Amino acid sequence: MSLFEIKEKIDALVTELNRHNYNYYQLAMPTISDYEFDQKLKELEKLEQENPAFIRIDSPTQKVGGEITKTFKTVTHKWPMLSLGNTYNEQDLVDFDQRIRKIIGDNFEYVCELKFDGLSISLTYENGDLIRAVTRGDGTKGDEVTTNIKTIRTIPHRIKGEGILPSFEIRGEVFMHKAAFEKLNQERIENGEQPFANPRNFASGTVKMQNSAEVAKRPLDCFLYFLYADKKPFPTHWESLHAVEKWGFKISQESKLCKNLAEVFDFITYWDQERFKLSYDIDGIVIKVNSYAQQEELGFTAKSPRWAISYKFKAAEVETELIEVTYQVGRTGAVTPVANLKPVLLAGTTVKRATLHNANEIERLDLYEGDTVLVEKGGEIIPKIMGVNLDKRKSDAQKIHYITHCPECGTELVRKVGEAVHYCPNDEGCRPQIIGKMQHFISRKVMNIDGIGDETIETLYSKGFIRHISDIYNLKQDEDSLKQMDRFGEKSVTNMLLGIENSKQMPFEKVLFGLGIRYVGETVAKKLALHFKNIQNLQHASFEQLIEAEEIGERIAQSILEYFSDETHINEINKLITYGLQFEIEEKEVILQSESLLGQTFLISGVFENHSREELKKIIEDNGGKMLSSISAKLNYLVAGDNMGPSKLEKANKLNIPIISEQDLFNLLG
Numbered sequence: 001m002s003l004f005e006i007k008e009k010i011d012a013l014v015t016e017l018n019r020h021n022y023n024y025y026q027l028a029m030p031t032i033s034d035y036e037f038d039q040k041l042k043e044l045e046k047l048e049q050e051n052p053a054f055i056r057i058d059s060p061t062q063k064v065g066g067e068i069t070k071t072f073k074t075v076t077h078k079w080p081m082l083s084l085g086n087t088y089n090e091q092d093l094v095d096f097d098q099r100i101r102k103i104i105g106d107n108f109e110y111v112c113e114l115k116f117d118g119l120s121i122s123l124t125y126e127n128g129d130l131i132r133a134v135t136r137g138d139g140t141k142g143d144e145v146t147t148n149i150k151t152i153r154t155i156p157h158r159i160k161g162e163g164i165l166p167s168f169e170i171r172g173e174v175f176m177h178k179a180a181f182e183k184l185n186q187e188r189i190e191n192g193e194q195p196f197a198n199p200r201n202f203a204s205g206t207v208k209m210q211n212s213a214e215v216a217k218r219p220l221d222c223f224l225y226f227l228y229a230d231k232k233p234f235p236t237h238w239e240s241l242h243a244v245e246k247w248g249f250k251i252s253q254e255s256k257l258c259k260n261l262a263e264v265f266d267f268i269t270y271w272d273q274e275r276f277k278l279s280y281d282i283d284g285i286v287i288k289v290n291s292y293a294q295q296e297e298l299g300f301t302a303k304s305p306r307w308a309i310s311y312k313f314k315a316a317e318v319e320t321e322l323i324e325v326t327y328q329v330g331r332t333g334a335v336t337p338v339a340n341l342k343p344v345l346l347a348g349t350t351v352k353r354a355t356l357h358n359a360n361e362i363e364r365l366d367l368y369e370g371d372t373v374l375v376e377k378g379g380e381i382i383p384k385i386m387g388v389n390l391d392k393r394k395s396d397a398q399k400i401h402y403i404t405h406c407p408e409c410g411t412e413l414v415r416k417v418g419e420a421v422h423y424c425p426n427d428e429g430c431r432p433q434i435i436g437k438m439q440h441f442i443s444r445k446v447m448n449i450d451g452i453g454d455e456t457i458e459t460l461y462s463k464g465f466i467r468h469i470s471d472i473y474n475l476k477q478d479e480d481s482l483k484q485m486d487r488f489g490e491k492s493v494t495n496m497l498l499g500i501e502n503s504k505q506m507p508f509e510k511v512l513f514g515l516g517i518r519y520v521g522e523t524v525a526k527k528l529a530l531h532f533k534n535i536q537n538l539q540h541a542s543f544e545q546l547i548e549a550e551e552i553g554e555r556i557a558q559s560i561l562e563y564f565s566d567e568t569h570i571n572e573i574n575k576l577i578t579y580g581l582q583f584e585i586e587e588k589e590v591i592l593q594s595e596s597l598l599g600q601t602f603l604i605s606g607v608f609e610n611h612s613r614e615e616l617k618k619i620i621e622d623n624g625g626k627m628l629s630s631i632s633a634k635l636n637y638l639v640a641g642d643n644m645g646p647s648k649l650e651k652a653n654k655l656n657i658p659i660i661s662e663q664d665l666f667n668l669l670g
């Protein structure tokens with residue numbers, strides 16, 4: 001290569017890798033595998049080493065990959081939060097070991113740890129209290145996410161014990177267990193939200209959420225693995241790990257003290273096999289020099305410590321044949337494509353299917369019939385297709401196009417502008433939608449109706465007993481004929497009818513969730529119930545009034561409007577009201593904490609530093625204030641946080657309504 005070509009190559013790699021960093025860290029949606037990314041980064045490193053004059057300051061070899069965001073307070077790290085050098089092969093570890101021996105001699109130990117696939121966090125404790133939690137950010141500065149991190153049960157807010165330092169930092173990895181990921185991601189798919197690709201992305205998306213109450217609902221966990229203090233009380237990393245465990249921190253029980261490289265290799269070989277049995281994802285092994293004095297001697301590069309390295313496992317992947325793409329219709333009408341594969345063994349299980357998410361994914365992969373595909377088992381339990389082996393494509397194969405009509409009822413599918421998912425709009429006539437809606441309604445998380453299960457719903461539907469949710473409440477009429485039916489019997493029918501009767505006491509928010517309005521999942525239903533109090537208010541709410549409610553965005557508002565514009569839905573609700581289901585929230589008797597806001601009206605808008613909008617609302621109401629849902633001359637105060645809409649601000653200014661901050665509100669309370 002000529003010098004000119006080398007420079008071109010370096011520039012191209014820098015641009016490409018920076019784009020991948022952005023996709024990976026900011027969007028949590030990488031488009032190439034970690035392995036490919038790391039190969040390209042190594043190529044760049046090598047070119048730069050040979051041609052140092054061409055190193056660019058924005059080169060990904062010169063900095064840690066993430067960035068800070070504007071939505072949180074920025075905090076400068078007392079000790080930079082670095083990355084780790086990595087490798088996928090054993091020879092590099094031998095070289096690493098030799099480099100170390102050259103500098104510190106032969107008398108040292110390694111600590112081998114699992115490399116948890118999550119996001120790193122730095123916790124600061126003072127006098128035993130957790131006072132701050134900060135993300136890695138760009139390595140120098142990070143986002144302060146203390147409130148969110150405090151929702152993680154395994155992170156102590158306060159520690160007690162012997163020898164606790166008055167001030168220290170402890171770092172570790174926040175992650176989500178695979179089972180929790182599968183469950184929550186499934187809920188997202190059902191609610192029409194974009195699913196996360198893996199637990200790591202889900203965890204990092206969660207830590208950066210604005211609403212801590214929402215974070216609390218998503219179970220995260222954390223292993224701690226670095227202690228930092230001005231003067232470390234222990235001479236080694238290993239001793240620190242065991243001390244902090246006594247202080248109350250969760251450390252991994254799988255770490256191992258290794259005397260030499262052979263023991264390190266044993267550890268690697270063992271975990272390469274066993275990693276799939278863990279309840280969480282790891283993407284490799286971290287090898288650290290144990291003694292702090294020796295760590296200091298070895299020092300750092302621009303991006304990572306010289307005394308540590310990570311050995312990364314290649315993702316488990318295998319080639320197999322695509323048999324066909326089939327389509328599943330969910331209860332909200334969302335149509336999900338599934339790749340049916342020639343069964344193949346991968347990471348200890350037989351794989352027969354892979355998710356394709358939506359039409360974009362089929363397009364991205366450019367799938368043809370009978371293609372040989374590369375299947376990867378990453379975070380998820382259901383594997384995904386990474387790519388196609390074009391060499392093996394059959395010459396007469398046809399390109400796969402996403403279907404245009406519902407495979408269940410033949411209705412033409414619709415896809416809204418800006419959305420990835422196709423829907424079957426025939427919600428009243430499409431079997432899986434009808435059955436799915438009723439199954440959702442009776443399920444444990446929704447109306448929790450005893451004595452009736454998914455299969456019963458299918459049978460009752462097939463026999464013509466039920467077509468709508470309201471029919472469930474009419475089953476009593478058919479008691480005698482039901483008792484005559486196969487596999488039903490006296491007792492089970494009595495139980496079922498009792499369960500149905502009891503469910504009439506379920507609160508409004510559950511009923512609302514049960515109606516199956518698109519995008520109205522459990523949390524949204526709760527917010528709507530709290531905000532609108534009863535079905536009439538919700539049914540007649542305008543678009544503007546809907547988006548006033550906490551966490552209700554335009555997409556949800558639109559979906560609610562559409563739902564209530566359908567006569568069948570209104571009839572259905574009216575029937576349910578007649579049957580005695582709850583369509584308003586029980587107004588609890590309020591005992592005021594004070595009367596300092598009595599007679600005053602408030603409206604809350606924007607995002608607040610210390611409280612959620614619902615919390616502020618409660619504080620106002622507990623002190624005698626009244627909430628209004630829109631800006632009018634009747635409004636006394638507009639409590640404004642960050643990112644308030646400009647139109648509101650303008651309106652409030654026009655009407656001369658005082659705009660106050662969160663702090664001003666508390667001052668009003670006295």
Ligand SMILES: NC(=O)c1ccc[n+]([C@@H]2O[C@H](COP(=O)([O-])OP(=O)(O)OC[C@H]3O[C@@H](n4cnc5c(N)ncnc54)[C@H](O)[C@@H]3O)[C@@H](O)[C@H]2O)c1
Pocket residue numbers: 020021023024025030031032033034035037038064065082083084086113114115116117118119120121136172173225286310
């Ligand atoms: N596919 C893509 O587009 C893309 C883009 C950018 C980065 N990446 C991937 O991300 C990697 C870079 O990410 P990175 O800078 O976070 O580095 P890294 O993930 O390779 O290693 C550093 C991180 O490991 C974590 N870690 C887990 N367990 C640990 C333990 N026991 N001790 C110490 N640290 C532990 C820490 O969070 C630390 O910040 C790349 O190697 C690449 O594989 C992929």
Ligand SMILES: [Zn+2]
Pocket residue numbers: 329406407408409410411424425426429430431
């Ligand atoms: Zn259909």
